[in-house]
Amino acid sequence: MSVTASAYTSPSGAFADALGALRRQDPEIADVLLGEARRQADSLQLSAAENFTSAAVLAALASPLANKYAEGYPGARHHGGCEMADAAERVAVSRASALFGAAHANVQPHSGSSAVLAAYAALLRPGDTVLALGLPHGGHLTHGAPVNFSGRWFDFVGYGVDPATGLIDHDQVRTLARTHHPKAVVCGSIAYPRHIDHAAFREIADEVGAYLIADEAHPMGLVAGGAAPSPVPYADIVCATTHKVLRGPRGGMVLCGDELAGRVDRAVFPFSQGGAQMHVIAGKAVAFGEAATPAFASYARRVVANARVLAGALAAEGLDITTGGTDTHLIGADPAPLGMDGRAARARLAAAGMVLDTCVLPRGARRGLRLGTAAVTTQGMREDEMRAIASLLGAALTGDERRVRAVRGEVRDLAGVFPPYTS
């Protein structure tokens, strides 16, 4: 399972060849793919959920494993010809288990949401009560949104963050657990910039006899690199994506102990999914191999160091930083002191070539901005670039139209120095 510290050697060779063939057959879609490659390279990807996966992962995604049907699990498939598919999945599973110190890994979930669905399916029945971070405080759609299967099929009770500090209020979590006796407690968020206190959640879950599900979709790459605490010793089930800080292909995974392994596997297939996407599973194996290298550990540390510098520099530009900083790749920022809400700010920043998301804020119904440093750190940017980004962002938010256009040019110049894929 030795893997070189995979540099970002160019897909441009392979990508260029593939694109050439595609262009001859389908110029319309070839233009779309080229346009997207250019967009990613000449603007700043500050969305906290995105990253640049390696050329090696992209190669796995573009491989003929994409053609293979492989319902079931290695050694027990519902289709013939699964020798190589089995090999890919066995490698992915053993790398994931070793990387995270988990007894069991299921690498088949098609997405982070599918991983959460599988966790619920393994532990709950429709109508069960679940305690999770409320959506207005940073819970994910799968944490009880009325428009999502979770809100339709389970009875969600939401805990919140302290409006003054933005931090999870564990006393409130405990009180709600005692009052509602949930079957499961979920920790994890789309917007929380601090480490989750898994031990505190474990204690609360134990007190009321609930399962603990950790939805680590965001920080799992930091966990892999040793830059965030692991939920594995505490949670009954850990769900994650493989494409956020972890930098693999789009997809999900589930980790658990031996006792729940069979239930988790059946919850993924055949309960909630059909054939696994074997090319993606091969890509996950590649990403787990990369994430086990010292180079990835230093990447994870840099992601956090960059986020801390960026958060401080954004505060100096006048934005109000959620919880006053960050422990992770993720930053919440309220642009209200600059006289606008998150939506207006996101639009201005998009015009300036800075791509990010809006998000909930600890106080009130207003939306703020959510940024992350996973992608720009993969590009090789360091503290100086974080300060430059903060000042460009401040200029785009406060400048007139001419200034925003000038910032767009400066963003293009900065991004040009750090191409995500070099040739």
Ligand SMILES: *Cc1c(COP(=O)(O)O)cnc(C)c1O
């Ligand atoms: C991103 C995310 C998910 C869902 O991942 P998808 O791959 O988009 O389905 C689930 N939970 C949390 C906390 C997330 O941040």
